[in-house]
Amino acid sequence: MNDLNISFAWSKLIIHELKVNHVTDFVIAPGSRSAPLTIACAEDKDVTKHVHLDERGIGFFALGLAKAKRKPVAIITTSGTAVANLYPAVIEAYMTNVPLIIISADRPAELYSSGSNQTIIQQDIFNKYAKCISLIEPNTRVAIKSLLTKIDHLVFDTVSSKKPIQLNCPLFKPLYPDEKGEKLPVHWINEYVSFLTSKVPAESIYDCCYSMDTALYSRSNLSAECDNLFLFIIGNNVSTDYHDKIRELAEKLNAVVFADLQSGYPYERLTCHDLFVGTNKFSEFSKQITAIIQFGNQLISSRLLEFKNNFNGLQVTVSDTPDEQDPNFNSSKQFVGIAQFLSYIERILPTLRLKKCTNTINELKQKNTEFSIQFSKMISKDKSFNELSASLAIADTNADVLFIGNSLCCRTLDLVKFTKKHHFYTNRGASGIDGIIATACGISAHYGQCTLVIGDISALHDLSSFMLLQKYKVRIIVYNNHGGNIFALLKSKNENPYLADYFELNHDISFSSIAQMFNIAYKNIKTINDFNSILRNNGETSFDSCIIECDFENELGVNRLRQITKELLYSF
Numbered sequence: 001m002n003d004l005n006i007s008f009a010w011s012k013l014i015i016h017e018l019k020v021n022h023v024t025d026f027v028i029a030p031g032s033r034s035a036p037l038t039i040a041c042a043e044d045k046d047v048t049k050h051v052h053l054d055e056r057g058i059g060f061f062a063l064g065l066a067k068a069k070r071k072p073v074a075i076i077t078t079s080g081t082a083v084a085n086l087y088p089a090v091i092e093a094y095m096t097n098v099p100l101i102i103i104s105a106d107r108p109a110e111l112y113s114s115g116s117n118q119t120i121i122q123q124d125i126f127n128k129y130a131k132c133i134s135l136i137e138p139n140t141r142v143a144i145k146s147l148l149t150k151i152d153h154l155v156f157d158t159v160s161s162k163k164p165i166q167l168n169c170p171l172f173k174p175l176y177p178d179e180k181g182e183k184l185p186v187h188w189i190n191e192y193v194s195f196l197t198s199k200v201p202a203e204s205i206y207d208c209c210y211s212m213d214t215a216l217y218s219r220s221n222l223s224a225e226c227d228n229l230f231l232f233i234i235g236n237n238v239s240t241d242y243h244d245k246i247r248e249l250a251e252k253l254n255a256v257v258f259a260d261l262q263s264g265y266p267y268e269r270l271t272c273h274d275l276f277v278g279t280n281k282f283s284e285f286s287k288q289i290t291a292i293i294q295f296g297n298q299l300i301s302s303r304l305l306e307f308k309n310n311f312n313g314l315q316v317t318v319s320d321t322p323d324e325q326d327p328n329f330n331s332s333k334q335f336v337g338i339a340q341f342l343s344y345i346e347r348i349l350p351t352l353r354l355k356k357c358t359n360t361i362n363e364l365k366q367k368n369t370e371f372s373i374q375f376s377k378m379i380s381k382d383k384s385f386n387e388l389s390a391s392l393a394i395a396d397t398n399a400d401v402l403f404i405g406n407s408l409c410c411r412t413l414d415l416v417k418f419t420k421k422h423h424f425y426t427n428r429g430a431s432g433i434d435g436i437i438a439t440a441c442g443i444s445a446h447y448g449q450c451t452l453v454i455g456d457i458s459a460l461h462d463l464s465s466f467m468l469l470q471k472y473k474v475r476i477i478v479y480n481n482h483g484g485n486i487f488a489l490l491k492s493k494n495e496n497p498y499l500a501d502y503f504e505l506n507h508d509i510s511f512s513s514i515a516q517m518f519n520i521a522y523k524n525i526k527t528i529n530d531f532n533s534i535l536r537n538n539g540e541t542s543f544d545s546c547i548i549e550c551d552f553e554n555e556l557g558v559n560r561l562r563q564i565t566k567e568l569l570y571s572f
C-alpha cells in the first residue's frame with residue numbers, strides 16, 4: 001500500500017468524497033492527465049460511468065443526465081482544450097440552473113507558460129458561468145480532511161446555487177496506479193484508508209435558510225393590487241411538482257393559462273398561444289387583465305413576449321432562482337421560491353376581492369378552442385408534409401420523454417396541442433443548436449429512452465454524438481428541410497438575397513449515410529401518412545435508437561406557416 005502513487009491516491013479520495021455526497025454519475029472523455037481520476041472511477045463499482053470521445057458531447061450529455069435526474073453529475077476531462085470544449089454545455093447549465101461538477105485535470109503549476117504540451121490556463125476558464133475551486137497539487141503535508149471538506153462544500157455549492165462548478169485538479173506523474181512514486185508516510189496511508197471506507201462525507205452541510213421569509217410577501221403589497229382577472233404564463237424551469245398547485249390556483253383566481261411547450265403543463269390552458277395572442281378577440285379580452293403572473297422563464301413564443309411588452313398592468317415573475325426572468329424589463333416584482341409564493345397566494349385568497357368572470361373566461365376558452373381546431377384543419381387540409389403537419393402528428397404520440405431541439409421545430413411544436421402527458425426537455429438557456437443529440441442521450445441514460453426532434457443543421461453540428469446512440473436509446477426525428485429554415489421565417493428570399501448561401505446553408509445531405517456510418521436503424525419519410533404510421537408502429541414507448549428523417553421540401557413549412565398565420569389572424 002505505501003508504494004501507492006500520490007496522484008492516484010488523491011484522485012481516489014476526490015471520487016470517493018463525491019460519491020458519499022451522492023454524486024454517482026461520472027461522464028468521462030479519455031486523456032492521460034486525467035487518467036488517475038478516470039481509473040479511480042473505473043475501479044469504483046458503486047459509481048456509474050459514461051464514456052465518450054468528444055468533450056463537447058460529454059458536456060451536453062452530462063447536462064441532459066443532470067436535468068433528468070435533478071441532481072449533480074460530474075464530468076472528467078484531461079488538460080488543455082479538452083476543458084474548453086465543455087464551454088457551451090457549461091453556459092447552458094448556468095442559464096437553465098443545472099448543477100454540474102467539472103473535474104478538470106491540470107498540469108502542475110511549474111509547467112504553466114513553459115511551452116509544455118497540452119497546458120493552458122484552466123483556472124476560472126468558465127468565468128462567471130462556473131465558479132472555480134482550484135486544488136493544490138497532491139501532497140501528504142496537508143491533512144486529507146482539508147481536501148475532502150473542499151469537495152463537500154463544492155457539492156453543497158452546486159446543489160444550492162443550481163449552477164455548474166469547476167474543480168481544477170493539478171496532477172503530476174506518475175499518473176497510473178501501477179507506476180510507483182515516492183513512498184507515502186504510514187500515518188497518511190492509515191488516514192487515507194479510513195476515509196476511503198467512510199460512508200459519510202468528511203463534513204455534512206445543511207441549508208437552514210431555504211424557507212423564505214413570508215413577511216417579504218406581505219410587504220410586496222400584491223393583495224392590494226390584484227383583484228380581478230389574471231393571466232398565468234408557465235415557462236421553462238418550473239418543476240412539474242408545482243403543476244397541480246398552479247392549476248388549483250388558476251381556478252380559484254379566475255386565471256387563464258398560457259403554457260409554454262417546455263413547461264409540460266398538462267391541464268387546461270389556451271393553446272396555440274403564439275398566434276392566439278395576435279387575434280382581436282384576445283386583444284379585447286386582455287384589456288380586462290389586471291395582472292400577469294409568469295412562472296419560470298425562457299418563453300419560446302415571440303408574440304407572447306411582444307404582448308407582454310405592450311401590457312400595462314402589473315407583471316410578476318415567480319421562479320426558483322434569482323436569475324433575471326423578463327427580457328422586456330416590465331416585471332415589477334420577482335418572487336424567488338415558487339412553493340412559497342403559491343402557499344402565500346393560497347393564504348391571502350380570502351382577502352382578495354374577486355369578481356366572478358366566468359362568462360368572459362368561458363367565452364375566451366370557446367374562441368381559443370375554435371381557433372385551435374381551425375389551425376389544425378388548415379394544416380391538415382392539403383395533406384402536405386412539412387414541419388407543421390409533422391408537429392401535429394408528434395403532439396398526438398404516446399412518447400414518454402421528448403427532447404425538442406432549437407430553431408423551427410420548437411416553434412411549430414409550441415403551436416400544437418399535446419394531448420397526453422410527456423416529460424419535455426429543451427436546451428433553451430442559450431438556445432444553441434450545439435450538443436442537442438448528446439443532451440438527449442444524457443436524458444435517455446436516465447429514462448432508458450428519449451424521442452428527439454431536431455433540425456438537420458443542428459443534427460449535423462453534433463455529428464460525433466451519433467456514436468452515443470449505440471449505448472443510449474434515442475429515436476431521432478430529423479426535420480430535414482435541407483438548411484436552416486428559421487432564417488427564411490425571419491426574412492424571406494425576397495427580403496434577404498443572402499439567405500441561401502450565408503444563412504440557410506442549403507445542402508443535399510441525406511441522413512441515410514450517417515445512419516449507415518454509425519450503424520443505426522433508419523427510415524426516410526416523405527408523406528404525412530407514412531410519418532403517422534411510423535410513429536405508431538415504432539413502438540412509441542419502447543424502441544431502439546433510430547433516425548427517422550422527415551424529408552421536407554426546403555421552405556415549404558415556413559411558407560405554409562406564414563400563410564396560415566395571415567389567414568387565421570384575419571378571421572379571428
Ligand SMILES: Cc1ncc(C[n+]2csc(CCOP(=O)(O)OP(=O)(O)O)c2C)c(N)n1
Pocket residue numbers: 406407408409431432433434454455456457458459479481483484485486487
Ligand atoms: C451554436 C449555435 N450556432 C449558431 C446558432 C444560430 N442558429 C440558430 S438556428 C440556426 C439554424 C438551425 O438549422 P436547423 O437545425 O436545420 O433547423 P431549422 O432552422 O431548419 O428549423 C442557426 C445556425 C445557434 N443558435 N447556436
